[in-house]
Amino acid sequence: MAEAVAFYICAALILGFGALVITAKSTVHSVLYLVADFLCVAALYVMLQAPFLAVIQVMVYAGGIVVLYLFVVMLVNLKRPPEAHSDPRRLGRLGVAMAAAVLVEFAAIFALGWAKPASAGGALSPNNVEQIGRALYTDYLIPFEVASVLLLVAMIGAIVLAKREL
């Protein structure tokens, strides 16, 4: 019961903040809502017994990536007259297709879903930092290394793009 209450509160907050992100007039407010949204998602992870992921979510997403967004918003968007920020008819045809796809997705979830509740007491303990580490450094070593190369490339790319003169 407590879990259900927590889930619904979290879900409501996540969707609410998500809606605010895409509707807020000021971009800075939008970024703020995004942070709040990510924090709620982190709470959801805690409920799913993934505290490590929750902490990573807060640290990397909220503490890192969104700060970057905020920086750029401050650099770019300051005191510009509020332009017509929302245009519902933009990309209309693609929107219809997407909506159809989403409907199909929902239908699939309803048709195939409603699976059993999570079987507790399996191989996954809430204290799973070690397990994640082991998986990352053994079975998924190559993807892990590729991911780090990706980060390196992104870093260099960002520097090259943002630097005025090289």
Add this chain to the structure above:
Amino acid sequence: MVEALILPLVKIVIVLVAVLVTVMYIVLLERKVQAWVQVRLGPMRVGPHGILQPLADVLKLFVKEDITPARADKWVFTAAPIIVLVPALIAFAVIPFAGDLTLFGLTIPGRIADVNVGLLYVISVAGIGIYGIILGGWSSNSKWALLGSLRSSAQLISYEIAVTMTLVTVIMLAGTLSMVGIVQAQLAKGWWFGFMQPVAFFIYFVGALAETNRAPFDLPEAEQELVAGFHTEYSGMRFAFYFLAEYANMIVVSTVATTLFLGGWLAPFPNVSWLSFLGLVPGWAWFMLKTFGFLYAFLWVRATFPRYRYDQLMRLGWKWLIPLAILNVVVTGLLKVLV
């Protein structure tokens, strides 16, 4: 019921009150220490030797006019101080202030919670506080505040990397992310990690100064340069929030340093027999003593050093501290494998 609900609540209240009182008196201590270094007396008027000065300060901040600048983003301007303060306070949730205490037949753990990712929790929560600084500077619609907040966030992000790297070495030694586990690992090893990792400890200290915006890294609020940095436009209670948060953050980094490098609540020299009387002092007292020692170092440094320049600070962080911290991780790993 008692153990599940009331006990944690009582502990939360105790920790919050203790932190706020400590903050008030750290401010007084800072003024006093600085005064003594500078051959002055410091606050002397409110109470004997200025002992009631913090109360007067709080009262003053409460009754001061709370000004919101024209054309400021009111919503963000109000939220920013709160965003700074809250993470600084909730970080205390995983700090082990003492070992297990026994009271009225109950075994009470000397902490609010022992999360198995405790250390990561502290780091991630500390990362949230930066929003308050950026947003505060941005929303006040002042160029000085904006410059201050940009400086501050750049500084925090760069030094966080070095600090996190030093924490990695500690994690490698302890083999756990739990704060309690780290203290117990120090007990098991027989050495405080501050002695096993002097380089990491030093980098942590420098990084801690930078992350809490203290001298000689107090550029974001360098009053001689940026007036008051990101909180230039703040007054009254909202300014007090920033002030509280700065000192609460100082206490957070000090308690983390105590836990990670100075053996937490453990008494020093447990293996020297003629010093065994040190074990009679309760654990929380040792913890407080060590924390205050670390805090005193903050004040001492502030009274002694000039301030770094922004580019020098960045150079120090990126070209010295971060490589050094990474090297330290590598060496620690090698030693762990080889020895």
Add this chain to the structure above:
Amino acid sequence: MIITTTHYMLLSAALFTLGIIGVMTRRNVIIILMSIELMLNAVNINFIAFSHQLQNVVGQVFAVFVIVVAAAEAAVGLGIILAFYRNKETVNIDEMGLMRW
């Protein structure tokens, strides 16, 4: 009342939809990027939920990879926006037709 994985999937789908709506309707490139972050988070919720249901750590590992990709995307994407803004003084996506022919 028991919360099943389906609940999480529905939440995730809804969040994903919000992200899509953001991408489709907003003109500000930064907000579009943020909407993409929302979608990535929706994916992550699914990963973790299944990791929980199957009691398998792989879901969490992939969530870590998603976060890595998100970080890389944000860095490069924002770099491009900054470079573009410096030249054109706009972040409106409809005015970014530079590469279109």
Add this chain to the structure above:
Amino acid sequence: MQTDAPRPMFDTDELVINMGPQHPSTHGVLRLILRLDGERVVSCDPVIGYLHRGVEKLSENRDYTQIVLLTDRMDYVAAATNNLGYVETVEKLYGLEVPRRARYIRTILSELQRVASHLLWLGTHAADLGALTVLLFGLRERELVLDLFEEYCGARLTYNAMRIGGQPVDVPVGWDKKVLAFCDVQEQKLPEYEQLLTGNRIFMERTKAVGVISAADAVAVGLCGPPLRASGVYRDVRKDEPYAAYEEMEFDVPLGVAGDTYDRYLVRLEEFRQSLRIIRQAVQGLPEGPIMGKVPRLIKPPAGETYHAIEAPKGELGYFIASDGKSASPYRFRVRPPSFCNLQALPQLVKGHLVADVVALIGTIDIVLGEVDR
């Protein structure tokens, strides 16, 4: 793209900010209009005049004797040297002979004043760089100098301590001993400042190679005093055109090499030692005799004009006085204040440096706005 949109406040190109007139470290009411590229200064425009009181014009409507106390209010942290410059100019214009004892007392006072002024400079300069402790240490010793002045003339800031033709009062009994004792104290305290600053890595990084000005540029832009000497130019009015009793004193003129902020610091620190040396010589060699020369009741110099300069703590302080020979007040009164001339170098010094350096550079040229604006 909208062409009529207002330019964003935080452009990625340039940011114009106003430093002062209300800012913690512009040493008064100096206003600088800084154009910044990020944190780098592209250009700097000093705006002065916020403290203008019209000292020069006022002086043209006062008796020659009354002007002494107006000069107090120019460089208000070094009033004695202001007095000295003025009274010597009038004496030169009038052709008055000043007794030797009075000249010695003037020398002592002006060197004490130099120590006090440099102490205040040292403290504020260090405080601008974040080292607050030095400020308090400096003020502690400055207090001793002020006590000496108070004992001599009764005032602590605006002394009005000199008269045309001599000194108003003789030195109090035992004063000379106190001055010597102060010299010893000050000599002991100097290493304390040096310990906090000279070898400090942060201080060196903040000051070395900051605001470098070559000897030729320094002369071209009209620098004077310690900043000029720090660039390696040998120019000291006390040596070149001796006044008061400086001809009879033995002292060295410290010179810098690099012409950066650190050298300016070292030069001033050495000037402490030289000043103490001069004070000791003057006190020990204080001759007996009258302190006031023969001065007519009404000072009405003959028609003519004269310029006379002295070495004030901040640089060459010159007075130009023109008399029409008819009235008891100057026909034209003009001051060449060292702060004003040194301030002219500021835009050149700060160009290309960071905002934080602007503060260090305002400190290093040691300006007092009372003198800049007059």
